[in-house]
Amino acid sequence: MTTSSTGSRGPAVRIGDVLERPVVDAAGRRVGRVRDVRLVCDGPVYEPSGEPAPRVAGLVVGRPFGGDRLGFGRTVDAPWLLARLFAALRRRQHYVDWADVAELGPPVVLSVTADRLEPFGPEFDAGTE
Numbered sequence: 396m397t398t399s400s401t402g403s404r405g406p407a408v409r410i411g412d413v414l415e416r417p418v419v420d421a422a423g424r425r426v427g428r429v430r431d432v433r434l435v436c437d438g439p440v441y442e443p444s445g446e447p448a449p450r451v452a453g454l455v456v457g458r459p460f461g462g463d464r465l466g467f468g469r470t471v472d473a474p475w476l477l478a479r480l481f482a483a484l485r486r487r488q489h490y491v492d493w494a495d496v497a498e499l500g501p502p503v504v505l506s507v508t509a510d511r512l513e514p515f516g517p518e519f520d521a522g523t524e
Contacts, residue, residue, distance in 0.1 A: 418454075433454070434449040
């Protein structure tokens with residue numbers, strides 16, 4: 396069996412297989428769906444490039460938000476009315492640290508309750524432009 400890294404908790408998983416999976420908190424309450432996967436490049440050195448390998452840092456979960464898929468609120472400027480609408484919708488999304496993911500399911504099960512999740516905001520987009 397192949398694992399995603401030496402520190403992996405399980406078999407390798409494709410990001411596309413995780414996106415849109417339902418998410419429940421530790422109490423079994425529905426939190427939403429996986430909207431995005433956040434990566435950081437600080438893993439072991441990947442040969443032959445010599446660059447650090449990416450690893451999963453966390454998940455963005457919440458209700459469907461079409462503006463995110465279009466890039467509005469991140470790197471694309473929207474007309475003011477759409478920007479306000481997308482900002483309001485985005486407030487319903489939460490960031491889940493990878494350490495708080497207990498099981499990849501489906502559904503994805505968290506080891507914390509929804510009230511402990513951080514709201515997802517622009518501060519998580521630092522360095523993506």
